[in-house]
Amino acid sequence: MKSDRTRPFPLAAFAVAAFCVLAGNAFAHGSGAGGSRAGLDIPEIAHGEMAVISDYRSRIIELASRAVDTNEPFRRVLNYAEIQYSYCLWGRVPGSVTDEESPFNECTHAYLAAAKAVLFSMREMPREAVAAGELISAVDADMVRRGLALVTCQFSGQAFNTADVVKPRWSGIPFHAASMALLTAFASLLVFAVFGLCRLLRPTAQSSE
Template structure:
């Protein structure tokens, strides 16, 4: 590939990559997952979301301490951590309390994944006592807080480890990820253009 073709090809790739963040990402997950190649995950009601948020760290820590986890446990563990990172580690205000928040859909994903991970630990762990204890505490909290009655539109459809739920970037006034990508792309393209210009001058000389 010729050097002068690199900026044009890179620009095309950058546009495609950036477009994946610029458009709606179905964060408000009211549909069935398009990719069902992974493990199915039951969604949560709005009330269950708040309970699971209190126990997510304990569940992930317990999963990380498993000596020989099975494939399903590893898959769910990776899904929860990846989904949590995509949802900016749960740091966005109102992500759990407001179902219209652009990050509410991805919050459902990593917390529902945490519940599925705990269920899997109960089934597959060599010593399920701690998993059973966590599950019992979570169940008690859910019953006490009547979480099943607190319905949320983002909890209507099931999830799947084969499909990551991204935040609804179109609903965010300032998109830091998109801005960063554009800035990096401009810097790369500028550098390549300057390198190509200098090479052309040397060849002409």
């Protein structure tokens, strides 16, 4: 009986952790432009670039996180890229990169534009210049190979700013099948996790007798 009651715990831990991250981000960064410091401008990213930068994002962030000779603007843009990534549910929503109609497409533009800005900043750093240059060359080659250079969308000309967190269009989720399916599954998992925790933490007086 004990093993049956503890089985839901891994799912519960995952669901509750994810919920806490999202809630924490909402409280910590939800005000966006309300900060005491002016934000930094981030150049726009074309819709065609997004698919390629998305494929290289983890390598870009990994290289940036190891950078030693950094400055405050670089760190702020990198931090913005990671905040935006979590707001977009870590890029897990189907169609968030490729589907212009996705409620997560604009916020995906934001974190990928920031990742691109971080990559090009590292090209000017002595220790990271070579690795950054290799990544830029690989991105350019992929863009040409896949014919994505001229692909645009409604957000392609939109610049961003580190003071303004771009959130998903939550009101549009019910009208976007892929987003709705994923978040419905997540909500079901969360309900199951809460139910599992309640069973796990239920008083054991009867069983001890």
